[in-house]
Amino acid sequence: MPGSPKAKLETVAYHLNGSAINARPGETILESAARHGVEIPHLCHKPGLRPDGNCRACLVEIEGERVLAIACCRRPTPGMAVRSDSERARRSQRLVLELLRSDVSGTPQDSANELGQWCQRLAIAKPRFPEGPQPPADLSHPAIAVRLDACIQCTRCLRACREIQVNDVIGYAHRGAASRIVFDLDALLRTSSCVGCGECVQACPTSALAPAGASRFAAPEKAVDSLCPYCGVGCQLRLQVKDNRILRVEGRAGPANQGRLCIKGRFGFDYVQHRERLTRPLVRRDGVAKTPNPDFTADLRRVFREATWEEAMQRAAAGFRDISERHGPHSLAGFGSAKGSNEEAYLFQKLIRTGFHSNNVDHCTRLCHASSVAALMQMIGSGAVSNPVADVRKAEVILVIGSNTTENHPVAASFMKNAAHAGKTLIVMDPRRTALARHADYFLQFRPDTDVAMLNGMMQTLIEEDLTNDEFIASRTTGFAALKAHLAAFPAERVAPICGISARTLRQVARVYAGSRGSMIFWGMGISQHVHGTDNARCLINLALLTGQIGRPGSGLHPLRGQNNVQGASDAGLIPMVFPDYQRVDEPEARRRFESLWGAPLDARPGLTVVEIMHAIGDADATDRIRGMYIMGENPAMSDPNLPHARHALSRLDHLVVQDIFPTETVFYADVVLPASAFPEKTGSFTNTDRRVQLGRQALAPPGEARADLEILVDMARHLGLDWQYAHPRAVFEEMRRAMPSMAGITWERLEREGSVTYPCRREGDPGEEVLFGEVFPTADGKGHFAAAPFSRAAELPDAEFPWILITGRRLEHWHTGAMTRRSRVLDAIQPAPTVDLHPTDLDRLAAGTGDPLRIRSRRGEVVAYARADPGMQPGQVHLPFCYREAAANLLTIDALDPDGKIPEFKFCAVRIEPA
């Protein structure tokens, strides 16, 4: 019985067990009691979940009322006298608990079992009632053990699955005494549609749903508050640790995740102790030559021998010095990592710039959002998101394009699904019908590669129908006239046959986007990874500027960042053309500032980007041929396009130093291998997709002789003759604050205290700006600049010989090149082998069925993967994840680049397919 809307606004004074207390507006009896330290038994209630009132453990007596009330649903009214400790209330609570105890078999043993705890507190021994028949355990799932003989049917898991994560797997089936929790149509969990987020495990009060494996009842030694190491959502979590091992992971109430996690964050932590961890420095054995196609499964000891740290560091540094002396500084390059901390990224680029003396430093941002950033910088002067994901709550319309959010940013997707179910309009535009489409009001399955035409068509509709925000255009933008002239060639009716979406739908969607009080655009790699990726992104920015859908809460642009710290690594200057905080290396003023901060001369020439570096290795005639590389935590031998070429290039390097935690494919090309630390083995700050700077804290000691990356970097700098002193990440962070005005206001102490601070935060004490561009854009003239995007096609279109379109992507369970997730028992058990998605009719055409091996060939290479029927594909397209070494999708992809972002076209090339 929720109170009337009016009652929600006021504090309510009432009596609980004889004491006067106040309930905050909207609070229930249970919640206000808890806040005042009065414990009322409860099981089906959990903060964050909708109250359901089904277990009846929270019965209380209200003076003047005939029947008892449930404290978890009842709101107090002024002057009400409530007793949770009266004889009658207690007797009923105890009877309920006793009945619930008789529902479960045995005695609840784990210390976290809430039923056991309450029974203990209310001194309930063996129940007087007989136990009923119990269902057998379902141990089919690698991550989650189901033992419904411990279930009390509180439906917390159901609400977690359906109302929080909106995965809609758990149901409450049957009737009366036969009612129980089921997955889909009573499937085994492993074969059900479960995505393994484990929100139900976190919700279950009795361990009826629990992490699989023996860790269920183990008591942790310590709990460490940290972050998920995987994606840019930046979920906060708590690691339960014992004997230098992680027992369990729980979601914490961070601003980006509100306690939620996905399967990777919750169950994908065991990679840390995989037997293949690098634990000693390695140097290549004399006489083991580098080849373009090494056997990646070979015994590492045949290629390398173990060395002391001192020998390894001396060799590593001597190799760099030698090349630099003979061929000049531009013959060296470094790849940092978007998986490392801000401090690591900062020191890495500083090392390359002051130790190698060039700007040849880049990282995988080049492969994900370089084009988005190019467009954003050009048009609105800032490459970061304008609003956090959490703003979907404030938006009216949410447009998601080129993003398989449920697989790549699962927790962000859960908030989008929540918003859709709360009545917001969700528009999903993608060549593939992905899981988010089910929740969409409009789903536009357009032809791959036609984004620009489609989006221009929508904009032209706005102009024709006079739905542009003229006041915003006049006061906040420049270049409208040119855009308008350009768009005249794109009426919806003309682009409809190009993109495969009817003019009616295009017009309708354009109206919905423009007409709302707040529209957000989210995009992913489907936009950016094209030779016209920058043009794709320009269209989205044009759309926001045309309609003024930017600069307010719930209204803005959000390119969903992929890696957990790709935002932070870019901010820290792990980019060839800019110093930290995007200060251009070719601007004398910026250069002088950094020269004085770092006390070293700096190169004025922008460096080479990822794919350019690969090309510059192969190019024997180039004066600046790259001959030596330092690669920290990246795996270009899997992640770069046109791998046959990239691997050939890697094998030609005179000197390659790889710093990593596993023998990745790239390690096989190395001369020196430095064993580094995994995420939970070090402390550092990380910046998520929302621009939130958050703290990851060390929970484990690194194995063997492996060292923290920061230490290795400092050591490398000293071996290169630099006098570096950084005792703690905090010291690096202090220097970064001096180098980066937009983060200057964030102190390490505040990070430790608050766990998350959003930048820009220029002065200490500033709250941090979640929503940007309310008044001006950070461009020279403060305006947003329209940029017309011409419609162009992919670099390699299908033809008679290679008639299919290949789209690369990811699987929920695997991260990037799989270096970590394929070494996680749980994650790899769920997705153990390379699969390729095709439309069922295409499979029929190939006379192949699900599970059959298919050979996929492009002009560059070939792989064999197992067929998977996916009706969400369009006929003629195939989707192949790129995390599988045994079928590396990038053997097929093309290394054609977007001219502005220098991003390769991972999302489109021509292939041929046949049964293998």
Place this chain on the structure above:
Amino acid sequence: MAGSKEQLFTPEIRAEIDQWIAKYPAEWKQSAVMAALRIVQDANGGWLSRELMDDVAGYLEMAPIAVYEVATFYSMYELKPVGKHKICVCTNVSCMINGSDNIVGHLEKKLGVALGGTTSDGKFTLKEVECLGACGGAPMMQIGKQYYENLTPEIVDSILDRLE
């Protein structure tokens, strides 16, 4: 499911379900779920496949799991193929007091199947159901759309003998 509703069901079935949808406010389409399940079950020889339930979910914009919950709750929905004649014997309180156990026992013996089973010739399915609101004529059973009340084993025999 957006955009593909026209591909679900036959036009006749869609029209019938739409009549039910029209009885509820536009944003409460899912209120028609029971009627929709009955309609598609009837058109499918008396049972609901998972695909049919998924289609109902898509048509009414519900999560499939929510449709499964309804289908498993009510005894009128069948999740497996059933015989030509579905014999639904009530065993709820009134019928139980008036001897429904006896009727069930008789039917099980006569048909050679347990409750929930279907005869090998596919002619009969025997089912236990909750109160069908005919307590005044207990014990009772329902076959097809017909109620049979005040049953005795002999009456049951004569009813079954008359069925094709």
